[in-house]
Amino acid sequence: QDAVTLQLKWVTQAQFAGYYVAKDKGFYEEENLEVTIKPGGPDIAPEQVIAGGGADVITTWMAAGLAARERGVPLVNIAQPFKTGGLQLTCLKETGVETPEDFAGRTLGVWFFGNEYPFYAWMAKLGLETDGADDNGVTVLKQAFNVDPLLQGQADCISTMTYNEYGQVLDAGYTADDLVNFNYLEQGIGMLEDGLYVLEDSLEDPAFADKMVRFVRASMKGWKYAAENPEEAAQIVVDNDTTGAQTLAHQTYMMSEVAKLTAGSNGALDPADYEQTVATLLSAVSEENPAITTEPEGAWTHMISDQALQ
Amino acid sequence: MLGQDLPGSAAFGVAVLACIAMMALVVSLVSSGRRAGVLPPLVLGAAILLLWEVGTRGFGVPSVILPPVSAIAVRMVASHATLWEDFSQTFLKGALSGYIIGCGAGFLLALFSDRVPFLQRGLLQVGNFLAAMPIIGIAPILVMWFGFDWQSKAAVVAVMCFFPMLVNTVQGLAAAGAMQRDLMRTYAASYGQSMTKLRLPAAAPFIFNGLKICTTLALIGAIVAEFFGSPIRGMGFRISTEVGRLNLDMVWAEIVVAALAGSAFYGVITLLERAATFWHPSQRRG
């Protein structure tokens, strides 16, 4: 069996259900692979892990992947199970925010650690400064893990994922009617999320390329199974969570929402989506926080997905 | 392996030899009996930096894992304005105010409990228990209570400093010898008099011990608390954000600032201690 180490972007949750299902259901084994799935965490940068040789393949957001490429870690997208993104900005209606025009003077919660590029691109597009609340700017908070800042009234809007934090806000007692959501895709600054990336030169090794083909094939099988059997997938995720803190109810919710994001993808990257992500990043470059400054080259390949999905 | 890394390992070898030469110099200096002062640690530091620089460059360590020293230095110069902003946010606002509040509160409670001996025994036990507790774990709670800005960082620092200070002060107030106290009794000295003239001076070495422990805790507390939410400036914010962006040179620049600030803070307290407790055997020399 060939060993493959996958580094996730975040903790064990249904966001990564496809991989856990493939492992649990023996899809990897069928492809003669022995896959180790390393959960991530708030301070684990998958790009750093792969650069240091701690993983063969990682999941990450495209903006972060391209940024890493510009900083000397030659990442290549080999597959894109997520067709669309779940990132949004969620505001409390009672604070009076209804459109992006209302942002000026507000406090917005943002995730950093390589997740901030879409936000800065958006603000650049809106022409809003990010260094303090006034007529022409917003106050940015580094939002930690949870939705407390919104519930405690410390921020007017916070970042949420459709499949996770948004559900937590609903769980806390607010209804969809109390909230206003700005989906990044709908705002035209959508960027590809959770793709699979490897180091460019490793693909030159045919044996490695072959391993990745089998890996992507089995993973997509896992995603398909997960979408069809959300309850079982959620249970598999909960079983794989070593902290014992995840609940089945929440993971089931997450699975159903994640399925919406993976729905349109067969695993191959759609070059149009790639172009859009790059165009957004380049068109609205934030001065202090540029993800990329020049058009990347060779940042994706169909070599693996083509073979995997034929 | 050999062929590929030859320039790297050759340079590394030269650097190792240079370090050995420097250390040999120090050895001869020290063993010749002359007072070498700050020279030996400086030489050691220089040797480590040299090995670091040559090692990272020579072996082609990716800069997203460990950048060479020179890159860090360049970054420090280029981003000095950001570094200063972060420093004032985290150290001047968060750490320092928390330090003053925490140490002050610990000291005052120790004084108070001294007047209520019954309370003191329990307080000390509970204080010892809480001092051993990983206070760092309360950071997410305090960020939730006190908001994102430096106030919550100050709160974390204050809580971390409180117990070491309390425990040390209480211990210090008990440090005056039985005979020294008896002397005060023979003078029928008032509580305040024996406090100011005997027990506080006798407690000073312990109080400074607490103050010194807290200098390192203060910086650590303020930085880690920023991991749990912060405005978009501060040393902890910068460290965690720039790791995510793979700008490791900036991360190390912040760490250098933190180490310099921490050492300076420690040094200042040590100087104060030396001035205030010159009489203590540990401070006498020659």
Next chain:
Amino acid sequence: MRTMQSVLIVVGGIMAIWLAAVPFMNIKWEANMASRAGVEVSIPEGGLRRASAVALVFTNPHLIPGTYVQEKPRLPGPQQVVAELWATTAGEAVTSNRSLVYHAGVTLTGTVAGFLFGTALGVLLAVAIVHVRVIDASIMPWVIASQTIPILALAPMIIVVMNSVGITGLVPKAIISAYLSFFPVVVGMVKGLRSPDAMQMDLLKTYNASAAQTFWKLRLPAAAPFLFPSLKIGIAASLVGAIVGELPTGAVAGLGARLLAGSYYGQTVQIWSALFGAAILAAILVGAVGLIQAFALKRMGFAR
């Protein structure tokens, strides 16, 4: 006995303050939810956000009971923490990853491994510092400087870098623990090894004792009373190191992972119970060192 009594009073006092604080900390959320649910709530002019918690509590006494049983309180009631502690210890099999005992065990191995490692390093360094002048002159300032580096901020990178060379799990965590615990041991041990006074040293000189004999028969026993308090500080620091080492790799296991998971989902009660679990673990560890200390020092005749 009197100590016991006053400990109880202090703990009782803390409990009372805690209980009294709960309504004030949680009232806003309670009022918010109650008014959404159509319950009569008196909210002052200017809305809930601006309202003072004190005023809210006194104008809405009927909401007070609810503040003690919120699912995600700002400040959980003590009974909630105790219930959660009970449920996650007695209520789960020890081997289950939902059991706090299991997670405490994971943290404990990291702590103990790091502590042993740090103590060994600290003792060796102290012995070298005391015996070799060059080491004393060149290393001590760096030992102090090492503690001013925010290792806790570096911890994630250490773990990633170690991960990248294939070292995972216990070792990186233990290294952080060791880094934090070696310092108090070096300081205490150097002080202790240097504690023999000139006369005690001279005595051995008159016997023409070797350096090794001086070490085993004088320096080491003289250092014992200094070593143990350092070990107590060291093991507490070690625990902090293990917990912090568990934070970044949040998905794995241990009290730090519990803390993070609780934080990630806003489960305050879970955070508090992990925190208390850690405090109890700290107390047990320090207590264990204390027992060894009492035994060792008594055998050595230091106890009076």
Next chain:
Amino acid sequence: MNEQSPSASVIEARNLSLTFQTSDGPVHALKDVTLTIGKGEFVSFIGPSGCGKTTFLRVMADLEKPTAGTITVNGVSPEQARRSRAYGYVFQAAGLYPWRTIGGNIRLPLEIMGYSKAEQAERVRRTLEMVELSGFEKKFPWQLSGGMQQRASIARALAFDADILLMDEPFGALDEIVRDHLNEQLLELWGRTGKTIGFVTHSIPEAVYLSTRIVVMSPRPGRITDVIESTLPRERPLDIRDTPEFIEIAHRVREGLRAGHGDDV
């Protein structure tokens, strides 16, 4: 000058006992001690190590509470006497505060008792001269030899005007010549001021040379085995120690001591 009236008794102890409770069981430091010290007397306490000399002095000074019996100092309880600052006390070890200079140490009681600045300076100067330490006012204790520290601690007890002086082996750490000198000084001071002095010593000649009365004690339990009245005149040159009368008293003290020693070496 030294009008001594037997009626004015300064210390009156009746059936005084003091038992320390230790983990090894009770230690009877004092047992049934009865003693009266008149005004202006110079009483020495002598006895083997551990016989309760220090303890007895500490009871007089209200630093220790007797477990049985009664004691009055100046007609009131030791506590009241202490509060009215009736005595100066010299401890067995110098016990100077290391963070104060020699001058600062001597000034300590004066500050506490509220003397004026000028008065403080004057008294420090005067007592330093008395113990021949002028010039060392600005030095810290650790810069002085053990004997000099001991003298500074004596100066500290003499700096303020207490009627009673309690001294616990004050000259133990001094060599014979300095000791002789300070013995003379002490006698001179006593003659001049009429203080009542309680004095602990291990030296038989010293006890005989200084005292109007010598109290011999024995240990386990600590009790008084002999009280020897001195027949020496109040005026005592150093060479009085070679007179047969002196040698005779010293002999009696030695016999008393030896008897109390028992089998204890």
Next chain:
Amino acid sequence: MNEQSPSASVIEARNLSLTFQTSDGPVHALKDVTLTIGKGEFVSFIGPSGCGKTTFLRVMADLEKPTAGTITVNGVSPEQARRSRAYGYVFQAAGLYPWRTIGGNIRLPLEIMGYSKAEQAERVRRTLEMVELSGFEKKFPWQLSGGMQQRASIARALAFDADILLMDEPFGALDEIVRDHLNEQLLELWGRTGKTIGFVTHSIPEAVYLSTRIVVMSPRPGRITDVIESTLPRERPLDIRDTPEFIEIAHRVREGLRAGHGDDV
């Protein structure tokens, strides 16, 4: 028994000087000291505090290096003598190791010098008996009174067979009766073993009672001002101290001391 041949000199010091460099400037602890001690002699050193007695003894023991002059011990350098374990040393304070029992403390030099277990036990028993501490072998130092600790420290120096015994005020902390007793014991040991003894004391009677020669020293700088040969017989009962001969020697020592004291109190 005690065959003393003048040729066999054990200690030979010529023009010995020792200056301590301190932050306040140099301290001349010893200046131009010349002295020869023959085999089997009992030499006492007496002099005011700080005159260099301890320093001189420490130079003999190679615990301090002279800054000028020469000294030999048993014909070799002090360092070689120390390495061959030529002497036992009793410090001014007891200095027992608190983590060892009394027995363990006495065993310490024996362990270091590699005596067999059986031999160690035997010697501990014998020396404990000598200082009358049998039965206290298992006790820790702090469970004993100061005087008993001092005796244990003497036993420690006697436990192994060194030809030279250097004792720095060994009986300072003891009361007169115990002191008398140990003085007798020491004389008995000396007579029996023929050791060479260097002995520091503050007590004139003690010096006269014990010594074959008394070296009087004076301070600043520390030098020898007088060397008094004792005319007393080797056999000395305690009451020899009342003989005119004894009093005469004591008087000479006191005069020598007083002269050396100068203006220094």
